[in-house]
Amino acid sequence: MIIVMKSGTPKPEIQRIDQEMKDRGLTPEPIIGRHKVVIGLVGETRELDPDHLQDLSPWIEKVLRVEKPYKRVSREFRHGEASEVAVPTPNGTVYFGEQHPLVLVAGPCSVENEDMIVEVAQRVKAAGASFLRGGAYKPRTSPYSFQGHGESALDLLAAAREKTGLGIMTEVMDTADLEVVAEVADVVQVGARNMHNFALLKKVGAQDKPVLLKRGISATIEEWLMAAEYIMAAGNPNVILCERGIRSFDRQYTRNTLDLAVVPVLRSQTHLPIMIDPSHGTGWADLVPSMAKAAIAAGTDSLMIEVHPDPAKALSDGPQSLTPDQFDQLTQELSILGKVMNRWPQEAMVQQA
CATH class of the missing domain: 3.30.70.1140 (Phospho-2-dehydro-3-deoxyheptonate aldolase; domain 1)
Known part of the structure; x- marks a missing residue:
């Protein structure tokens, strides 16, 4: 009510x-x-x-x-007005929301070593990104796949932030790791596989850092919004919703099915900011540019794009990662559409390697 x-x-x-x-x-x-x-x-x-x-x-x-089962998350709860999530970073406060410029988040799937993460951070910042993404803890389908370097990788993310001023987004997988992750992360990510981990949702809701909540691989929109309600009910109002593709029957040509229709649907249902991840949403680097442009046209508030200096040698998700040069090119193309949509913050400043 x-x-x-x-x-x-x-x-x-x-x-x-x-x-x-x-x-x-x-x-x-x-x-x-x-x-x-x-x-x-x-x-x-x-x-x-x-x-x-x-x-x-x-x-x-x-x-x-308020007729929706998700109360705080519902757009009705704010009488139709959108909310914003303000994230302090060394380079200044960045705002996520439909009344603000598009926010670019970029970086590798996993933090592999200091040279790599610093190089990527410098390149994506030069191209216009405000946040560096990188996994310290990685949920993988196979127990034999690279699981991330854990707490030591958090130190490398902190070093990259110190050298570039970028904000940090990284995933927490376990309630036991939340404190150390939140010490480094400017935005704490709850991944798709943990969207229904209610104990974790309550814990991230009880701490102060903003939360990026990725949609589960088979989750309905209502289930996703109810997961966000868990976080907000625990006391944290700063939630960003991230669409990263859902599982469907065609796995030959795309890793997942990127649900871009979710942008206008969420606009009608919730006041929370929206992010689109075309890298996980498609699984193939050559599909990422088209879907990133389509996401801007649909009205997303943010994009998360995987970037690696040598995707062929990446320890995880290499096939969906852009090179820094490809990301430079993409941001220049995105800026054209972003300006048309009145969502582009400034001219992308690209430094040639």
């Missing part, structure tokens, strides 16, 4: 209604919008009469029920 206040409502009146809701055993969450204040009510609201609540104050414009 939400209480929509009239424009210009005095702050003491908002505080009075807030306290009134607490006295009724509810958890009020004031949301300051561009034009109005909305008070979201979390708790047992089925017995509340919206007409009775509206009589509490002449400053209440209307009271509405």
Whole structure:
């Protein structure tokens, strides 16, 4: 349920209604919008009469029920307004959201060594990326595949950030590793295989770093949004949703099926920022540029693209990785479409190797 206040409502009146809701055993969450204040009510609201609540104050414009099973995640909860996720980085605060420029996230699937991760970080930053992605802990289908270097790789990501000023996105796989991951990560990633790991969702929701939540490989949109609700219900409002492809019947030509229709669907259902990962979504480097452009046209707020200096020798996901030169070229092409969509932050500054 939400209480929509009239424009210009005095702050003491908002505080009075807030306290009134607490006295009724509810958890009020004031949301300051561009034009109005909305008070979201979390708790047992089925017995509340919206007409009775509206009589509490002449400053209440209307009271509405949130019909979706995901309450905090629902766009209704913010009375139709989009939210933003602000992430402080050494190069300044980066904003994810539909009212902000497109954010580029790039880097290798796995952190292999310091020279490699620093080289990639420097190249993707020069091409316009704001964040470096790189796996320290890697969930793999086979127990014999490279699993990442673990905590030592976090130190290498920290070194890359120190040299470039890029923000860091890296995955946490286990609640036991969350503290050390969050010390380095500016955004903590929950991968597709852990989207339904409810213990992990609660833990990342109880810490302060923003969370990137990837869609499960067979998850419906509602299941994905309910996973985000777990994080927000635990206290963390800073969630970014990442579409990375879903499993379908055709595995010969693509690794996964990239669901770009999810962008307009999510826009209608949730206020949260949206990211598209065309690298995992397709599994092949030559398909990534087309899908990245299509994602911008669809209205994504961010792109995550895998980049490796020598994909043929990558320890994981080499076939879907672009070289730094290919990423340079792609960002120049993306900038043209991004400017048309009024989502491009600035001219990509490419340094030739």
